Structures are given as structure tokens and as C-alpha cells.
Amino acid sequence: MSENTQDIVYALQCAQNVCFAARASGLYRSTDGGRSWEFAYTSLALTDSLPTTSVVISPDFATDRTVFAGVSGGVLYSLDGGDSWQIVELGTPPSTVSALVISPDFGRDGVLLAGTMEDGVFRSGNRGYNWAAWNFGLLDLSIFTLAISPDFAADETLFAGVESGIFRSTNGGRAWREIMLPVGYEPVLSLALSPAYAQDGTLFAGTESQGVLRSTDRGATWTQAATPDGPVNSLLLAPDFPTRPYILALLEHALLLSQDAGQTWREYPTGLKDMSAVLAPAGLAPGAPLIIGTTRGDVVSLVLPTQ
Amino acid sequence: MTKKKPAWQKPGVVFQPRLAQAWQQGIDQIVNAIAPTLGPLPRLTLYDPSVSKGKLPEVLDSGGTIARRIIQIKGRDRDVGAMLLRHMLWQMQEEVGDGTATAAVLFQAVYREGVRYLTSGGNAMRLRGYLEEGLRVILAELATMRRHLEGKESLAKLAYSICYDEPLAKMMGEIFDIIGAYGRLELRSANGREIEREYVEGMYWDSTLLSRTMINNPQQQRAELENLAVVATDLEIEDPQDMVPLLTLCIKADIEKLLIIARKLADPVLALFALNREKGRLKLEMVGAKTPGTSVDDQRMALTDIAVLTGGRPLFQAAGDTMRHIRPEHLGRARRAWVNRNFVSIVGGRGDPRALRQHIAALRALFARSTDARERATLQERIGKLMGGSATLYLPGMTQLEQEFNKEVAQRTVNAMRGAMRDGVVPGGGVALLACRERLRAYFADAGEPEARAAGHMLCDALEAPLRTLLHNAGFEPGAILADIRAAGPGYGFDVRAGRLVNMAEAGIFDAATVLETAVHSAISTAALALTTDVMVHRRDAGDAMMTGKP
Helix, strand or coil, X not given: CCCCCCCCEEEEEEECCEXXXXXXXXXXXXXXXXXXXXXXXXHHCCCCCCCEEEEEECCCHHHHCCEEEEEECEEEEECCCCCCCEEEECCCCCCEEEEEEECCCHHHHCCEEEEECCCCEEEECCCCCCCEECCECCCCCCEEEEEECCCHHHHCCEEEEECCEEEXXXXXXXXXXXXXXXXXXXXXXXXXXXXXXXXXXXEEEEECCCCEEEECCCCCCCEEECXXXXXXXXXXXXXXXXXXXXXXXXXXXXXXXXXXXXXXXEEECCXXXXXXXXXXXXXXXXXXXXXXXXXXXXXXXXXXXXX | CCCCCCXXXXXXXXXXXXXXXXXXXXXXXXXXXXXXXXXXXCCCEEECCCCCCCCCCEEECCHHHHHHHCCECCCHHHHHHHHHHHHHHHHHHHHHCCCHHHHHHHHHHHHHHHHHHHHCCCCHHHHHHHXXXXXXXXXXXXXXXXXXXXXXXXXXXXXXXXXXXXXXXXXXXXXXXXXXXCCEEEEEEECCCCCEEEEEECEEEECCXXXXXXXXXXXXXEEEEEEEEEEEECCEECCHHHHHHHHHHHHHCCCCEEEEEECEECXXXXXXXXXXXXXXXXXXXXXXXXXXXXXXXXXXXXHHHHHHHHCCCCECCCCCCCHHHCCHHHCEEEEEEEECCCEEEEEEECCCHHHHHHHXXXXXXXXXXXXXXXXXXXXXXXXXXXXXXEEEEEEEXXXXXXXXXXXXXXXXHHHHHHHHHHHCEEECCCHHHHHHHHHHHHHHCCCCCHHHHHHHHHHHHXXXXXXXXXXXXXXXXXXXXXXXXXXXXXXEEXXXXXXXXXXXXXXXXXXXHHHHHHHHHHHHHHHHHHHCCCCEEECCCCCCCCECCCC
């Protein structure tokens, strides 16, 4: 990600037409699917900006209205859809939360994980009220991204993209094991697991300088997908992948779409430069809406081409 | 005039068939003491240390330990045979920690049939060659059955197949799922009824604070630092002047917290430092920890590991380094560290993660190559420390006897679990060995030489022996059950606890592959070697038995 801009959009999340944008200047909320945005920390009456580096919404947002936001030193949570916030600190010295993932079965297990830039992964098993560092086997504590298995309740699988490659946990983030990437393909900036991961074992990794990597055996072996060079800031898979094998890859200056599980890619002109985050709230079908954040703090709504 | 020697000092030469008969008797005595411990429904052996006054009896369920306790058996010739087997079992216990009862039973079966064949006129050297060929076939077949286990439930089942203790197995499953094959696990006895565990974040080494005045957390009696620089050395810092370059470096680099790991910080050094801080001339907060390790080698290894972890470079006395030559690249960095009277711990070392991964990979490769038990233990510990955390398992026991027994069972389980996680597992309950017989029969099917055919038959029969013993120990009649297993097909075995035929993989009944392979290898190669021994020369008699493993 670019470092010479002022208000990077780090992450975007949407549920039930309510969207959140985590930005260097704080967290922003939209209640109309991304058309208009408001500052979400108004209730905190902050005197200074509170850089927010990640955001995640509960899978049961319609009923629990729960949102988590990662900041330097802790995790903020809201139980009313972003109207009011509480903070839980992660301990000292403060760590910057770079990634948040939430269990698809959050309503039952209350599991939430926070990746940090300095101290590895923190895990909460009680809906974010308490956190503890779980870094057994995690030999690289600079977490760039986390990905959680859609079948987490059964397989407890997580992946962490780090400066030196990828680590995998198969016990809900309590311990991590190295995954062997081809030499020179690290750091890993983004990860995406197939919605049918339990069956097809497929995942994609976006690297800083070697494009997108694909594994179809749960990370044991990797092949390179033919993407242009450049840091892959975000990867999105179609919700019905692999039936519809669409993948969206966000590079700093390009938005790429593959319709064949990463075999070939086509650049989708956005007219935007310095893109840092992307969200496809309705999937990747032709004509579906896209929300794109930039390193200048802009959040723009577009639609995917119909062909 | 020469003085007459006592009988036990007389030299003697023993030939066949007396040698084989005597060895067979000695081997049988040891095996009969160990065989009852095989399987999930074993019987125990009580060791009476009556020669050592004040020592409590010991309850034993490990073949290796029972063999170690039998230091001599009655009868000079028999004793040699028994000690040959004892040495093999001891070595195996040291190497893989389990599987000694299987090895003992296999050894006995091969040796007994071998002796019978040789008595009828077979050639020992040719037989040995074919037994070793058969061994290679068995090991190759076992390799095809290997698989790796993941998840706490699978690991708990594996642990159960080693220790046959449900609460311990459940805990081991959870712990090994977290710490992995190389992770650090400390076993401690505790007075109580419940088994407990604790996980600690970070890497820590045996050490101590170099001055109690550095304690800044009086509640926990330890010194803590955050966002610190680390200097690691085996130097003794006596002269305050030696510290000047380091302090200058810290001031220039804006370092406010410093951990010095050194063999000594002399009082004048500490006094100078305290004085400067008191007068406000120095903002630096410094904590000193003693260099971990007692020997030069231990210290070198610990300092190297700390340097890789923190991204610094250690200063070694042997390399001619001094504190006056310190440069920025010698300083490591870490997120947090603490030192108390027993340990120094570093959390979040800021070394290059790629270098750390390569360093651990190199240590693992060394571990895989090493055959020296002590070196392997050291490497295991070093890798475990670098993995980012440790676990402590508190083992209950109301009496010392119970505590010692529980700790021994746990230690044996830990050793076997590590091997199983590193090298995989095979179907348990003797089924993997049974499955090798088909390949063995095919291999020797067209054998022309009688020794080859004999070796094939011998090994096929011997591979049944562990399962027969396991069933016998559990109170079942082996003949009928073996027939049922054959009829059920590949992968099926007998769960003696449930008392029924099951698919071993589905039931989670596994053996550690390395343990089984080592047992097979040790038993067959040692028995083959023993069968080629024709003459025994005694230098002196070992005297009467001190303890026997009478069945």
C-alpha cells in the first residue's frame, strides 16, 4: 500500500445495506449501501483522529448489530450497528490491528481473531470482550491479512498472510504451522478462501510483487496465476465459487477480474488510481455493485461490467 | 605357586548348542517380564529396590524401564543373552521412548525360530542375510501405510494408544495440537487429583537477574521491559569503561530500554549505571540477565538463538569480541522481555522472520540427521524454545509413588507423540505388522534357497507375535480373533477395549510409525546378528542374580 497519502481506506465491509469504511482518519458508516458516508465515531467525541485499520461485521448483524473495528492498541466494538463504541485493549506495548476476522458461526462460538503488525494474532473466544495472544508456531508476527474458513465451525482453519509468507492454523488460531511458498513470493498481502473450501481446498494468495498464487490442496502446493506485477491489496471470490469461478484482484493501479479461477485476467477500467480496498456486497456477477476505497480516502461505488 | 581363582573369575568358552539354549532362556526371562505390558489392557510389573534401603517400590508399565531395572539374571551364559536384549531395548527407549514390548516380543519370536532352524542344520550367515532382506521389505511396506494426524481428537486417540489413560490422552491431544511436534512441554508433578495445563507465550531460557535492584514488578518479582534493545554476550563485564560505547550507542539510537544478557555485570558497572540514572543523566532503563547455559557450547547455542530471534549479533569471548567493539548491528530488538530469578523471556523478537524460519529449518535438519540422544534432546529443546510458546502439564498424584508413575507414563507418551507427529503414524494394534505379511510372502514366494524360505516363514510368524501377545494380555483367545481379522480384510483389527473388530484408522487406533519401524528394525537385525554367534568367551562370571524378571 502507498505510504505517501493521507487517508488510506484500509478495509470495507457491508451487511444489510449498512457499510463501514476503515480509514486512517477513523471509521465511516453508510446506511444506504455506500452512496453516502458519515463519521461513525461521533459518539466517542474524539479530539484527534483515530486511525482505523480494519473492520468486521458480525454474520448475524441483522439481529445482533455487532461491529468490530481494529485500531492501534485495541479493538472497538459496537452492539448497535455503529452508533456507540467500547474499546478493549490488547495489552502493552500497543499493537496496530491490521486484520480482523470473525467466525461464520459467531453467534454460537463467539470467536474473533485480530492480526497485528507487531505482536502476531490475538484471539477472543467471548465475542471480543477479552483477548489473548496465541502465537504458538507463528514465527513471523507481522500480520498483513487473515482469512477464515467458511466451514470454521467444523475445520477451525485460518490462514495468516505475513511478511515471510503464509501460516495456517487448524485449531481455531491457537497454534500455527508454516506453509511452504515458492521462494521469493512473500510477503503475502491478501488471502481468499473458496466458499467451498471444505470440499475443494482452494485458496488464493495475493503477494506484494509476484501477483496471485493459487493452491487447490489447502496450501500444500502453489501455482502462480498470470497477473501483472504489483502488490495485490485485496482478493475477492464469487460467493458461488467454483460454480461461477470469478475472482477479483485489486492492485494499486488496476482492478483485475478473472472468470476462470485465475487462469486468465482482464483489467477492469475504474478511472481510479491508488486503490487500496474493494468490496463486492452482492457478489461478482456481471452488473453487480462494487465499492472501492483509495489511498486518498475516497470511497467510490461502481458496477461490474455486464460482459 | 599360583593363587587359585574364585569360580566367578574363571575364564571359559561356550559352544553351541549350549550357547543358544542359554541365551534363549535369558531372553525368555526378560521378554516374559516385559510382554505383559503390551497393549491397551496391560498388566504392570512391580520393581522392588530392596538393595537400596529407603527406596520405594516402583510400578512399571514400560518395557524399556523394566529392562533397565533388570541388571543381571542368574546364570552366566543366560545373562549374556538377556543383556544383549536389554541393551537393545534400552537403546530403543532412549531413541524413540516406546515400542520396547513390541520389539521384545518380535525379537523373541525371530530368535526362537531361528535357533530351531539352525539346529536342524541351516546356515546362520545366509539366514541372517535373508532376514535382513525381509526387514527391508517390511520397512518399505510400513512406509506405504504412513499418514500424518492433525487435530486434537486424532492426537488424543494417538496418545491414548500410547498411555491408555483417557484424561492424560485428552490433555496430550490438546497440548500437541497447539505446541506441535517440537514445542516445549514441561512435565511437573502436582499434589491433587486433576490433571492441569498452562500455556506461556514467548521464548524463555534458564537464567537469572544479575541484580535484584533491577526488579520493577515487585508483585511478580521480576524485571520487565517493553520495546527494548537486546545485547547478548558471554562476556563478563567488569570495567565500567567497557559500557561507555554501548551507552553512547543507545543514546544515539534513542534506545530507552536495554536488556543485557551477559555472564556478569560487576558491581562497579551497576553502581555507575544506577548513579547516572539517579542524577538524571541517563534515561536508559537497563536489565541484566545471566547468559543461559552452563557450558561454553550451551551458551553459544543460546546466544545464537537469541540473536536470530531478536535480529542482533552476539558478542563471543572466544571470537575476541569485547564490549568496547560494540556496533549497532550487535543490538537486537524485541517487543517485550522479562527476567526473574529463574528465567529470561523474550516476546516478539524483531529479527528477520525469514532468517528465523531458516534457522529453525536448519535445526530440524540437524535433528533428523542426528542419532545421538543427547544432541537430539538439545536440538529438540532449542527448536521448542524458538516456536513462540511453551506448555506445562501438571500431573496429579496423591503419593510420591503415584506421581513418579504418572510422570513416567507422561514422559513416554510425550516422546512417542513427538515421533508420531514428526514422522507419521500407521494402523495400530499390531495390524500394520500383519499387513506386511502379504508383501513378505510374495517376496519370498520364488525363493530357491532353504534359508530364504525359512526367513520368510520366520518373519511372517514373528509379525503375528505382537498381536497375539496383545490379545493374550487382554484376556482374549488369539487364534479365533486372528482368523476374524484375516477375514475382515485390510485395515481391520481388534479393539480389545471394545471387544470387537474395527477399522483401525476410523477408530483412531494408531502406532507411531517411527516407534514401530524402530521396534521392527531393532528386533530383527539384533536377532539376526545374535543367530550368527557361535562361540562365547567368558572373561569372568558375573555372579548371582540381583533381580530377575521371573514371569
